[in-house]
Amino acid sequence: MDLSRFPRRRYTKDATPLEFLPHFTNALAASCPNGQGPNVWIKRDDMLGLTPGGNKTRKLEFLAADALTQGADTLITCGAPQSNHCRATLSASIKEGMKCRFVIEERVPDSYREDASGNNFLFRLMGVEAITVVPAGSNMMEAMQKVADDLAKQGRKGYIVPGGGSNAIGGLGYVACAQELQQQFFEQGVQIDKIVVGSGSSGTHGGLLAGFLGNRINIPIVGIGVSRDPVDQDPLVHKEAQAVSDLLGLSMTVPREAVVSFGDWWRPKYSVPNQAMVEAVQMLARTEAILLDPVYTGKIMAGLIGLARKGYFAKNENVLFIHTGGAPSLHAYEAEVLGLKDLPG
Missing domain, CATH: 3.40.50.1100 (Rossmann fold)
Known part of the structure; x- marks a missing residue:
C-alpha cells in the first residue's frame, strides 16, 4: 500500500522499539493455571514523538x-x-x-x-x-x-x-504502523501469534486491522474495549477499518469476523479505576519499569493478563501488546494506582 500520496508530517524519527518482556512474561506465567502463559512482547508506541508520545x-x-x-x-x-x-x-x-x-x-x-x-x-x-x-x-x-x-x-x-x-485520515497512522511492524518482524526474526490492542474510539484498532489486511499480515488482532462491550464496539471498529480501506482504494470488504474485541475490563465506567487495572499497572512497572496509564493501557493490559489466565493464549504463544502511551494521566490517579483507595473489583 502506497501512503506517499497522502500529506504527512513526521513527528518520530525512527521506528518505535519492538521488545520482549522476559520478567513480565515470567510473572504472568506464575499467575496462570499450571504456571503456563504466553511470551509477551511490546510495541513501544508510548515512545513516539509529540509530548510525550502515544498512539x-x-x-x-x-x-x-x-x-x-x-x-x-x-x-x-x-x-x-x-x-x-x-x-x-x-x-x-x-x-x-x-x-x-x-x-x-x-x-x-x-x-x-x-x-x-x-x-x-x-x-x-x-x-x-x-x-x-x-x-x-x-x-x-x-x-x-x-x-x-x-x-x-x-x-x-x-x-x-x-x-x-479516529477517521479514515487518522487511521492511516496505524496502516503505517502495520508496515513498520512487518519490517520489524522480518529484521528481528520475530514471529508473533496474536496482537493485543486497545479499542476505544476505534482509530488504532481499525487502522491497524486495515493495514494488516491490506498488507496480508495474517496475525489476529485482539481488541480490549476501554469504554464499550463488543456488541457496541465491534461495529465501530469495522466501520473504521472499512473507511480506511476505502480511502486507500483497496477494493476490499473487511470481514466482520476479523474484528475481535473483549469488554470485560473497562468497568465500572470509562476512566474509572478498577482493581485489575491497578494490578496490571503495578505488575509492568515492577517487572519491566514500563509505565501504563489508568484509563487506557492499564485496562488493556489487564485484559491481556485476564485472557492469559483464562487460557485464551496457548503456552509460549508470542503475544504482542501495543503500548499506546498515556503515562501523564498516572499523576491524576496516584492514590488509586498505589492501592491507597478502595476500588471496584
Missing part, C-alpha cells in the same frame, strides 16, 4: 498535514478531562505553529477540574487557547463545529480533529 501521534501525522493543506490556523478537538488525544493534538499544534482549542466532555459528572494534575496540567503548561466543558452525552461534533464557527467570525480557520483522531 495519537501516528494519527496526527496525517491529520495535522491535512489541516495545513487546508490552510487551518487552529486545531479543534475533543475528549475526556484527562484526554491523551487532546494533549497530543495540542502538542502537534505547537509544532506546526497553530493554536488549539478543546471541547471536554465530562463523561463522569463533575470530573473536570481546572487545577487537576496529569494531562490537564499539561494542557495549561503547553498553552491551550480555550477549553469548552460540556456534559456527558453531548453532541461533540456540533460542539466542535460551534468553536470552528466562532473562529470563522474572527477571520480564522479551524480544523476539526475528531475524538481520538
Whole structure:
C-alpha cells in the first residue's frame, strides 16, 4: 500500500522499539493455571514523538498535514478531562505553529477540574487557547463545529480533529504502523501469534486491522474495549477499518469476523479505576519499569493478563501488546494506582 500520496508530517524519527518482556512474561506465567502463559512482547508506541508520545501521534501525522493543506490556523478537538488525544493534538499544534482549542466532555459528572494534575496540567503548561466543558452525552461534533464557527467570525480557520483522531485520515497512522511492524518482524526474526490492542474510539484498532489486511499480515488482532462491550464496539471498529480501506482504494470488504474485541475490563465506567487495572499497572512497572496509564493501557493490559489466565493464549504463544502511551494521566490517579483507595473489583 502506497501512503506517499497522502500529506504527512513526521513527528518520530525512527521506528518505535519492538521488545520482549522476559520478567513480565515470567510473572504472568506464575499467575496462570499450571504456571503456563504466553511470551509477551511490546510495541513501544508510548515512545513516539509529540509530548510525550502515544498512539495519537501516528494519527496526527496525517491529520495535522491535512489541516495545513487546508490552510487551518487552529486545531479543534475533543475528549475526556484527562484526554491523551487532546494533549497530543495540542502538542502537534505547537509544532506546526497553530493554536488549539478543546471541547471536554465530562463523561463522569463533575470530573473536570481546572487545577487537576496529569494531562490537564499539561494542557495549561503547553498553552491551550480555550477549553469548552460540556456534559456527558453531548453532541461533540456540533460542539466542535460551534468553536470552528466562532473562529470563522474572527477571520480564522479551524480544523476539526475528531475524538481520538479516529477517521479514515487518522487511521492511516496505524496502516503505517502495520508496515513498520512487518519490517520489524522480518529484521528481528520475530514471529508473533496474536496482537493485543486497545479499542476505544476505534482509530488504532481499525487502522491497524486495515493495514494488516491490506498488507496480508495474517496475525489476529485482539481488541480490549476501554469504554464499550463488543456488541457496541465491534461495529465501530469495522466501520473504521472499512473507511480506511476505502480511502486507500483497496477494493476490499473487511470481514466482520476479523474484528475481535473483549469488554470485560473497562468497568465500572470509562476512566474509572478498577482493581485489575491497578494490578496490571503495578505488575509492568515492577517487572519491566514500563509505565501504563489508568484509563487506557492499564485496562488493556489487564485484559491481556485476564485472557492469559483464562487460557485464551496457548503456552509460549508470542503475544504482542501495543503500548499506546498515556503515562501523564498516572499523576491524576496516584492514590488509586498505589492501592491507597478502595476500588471496584
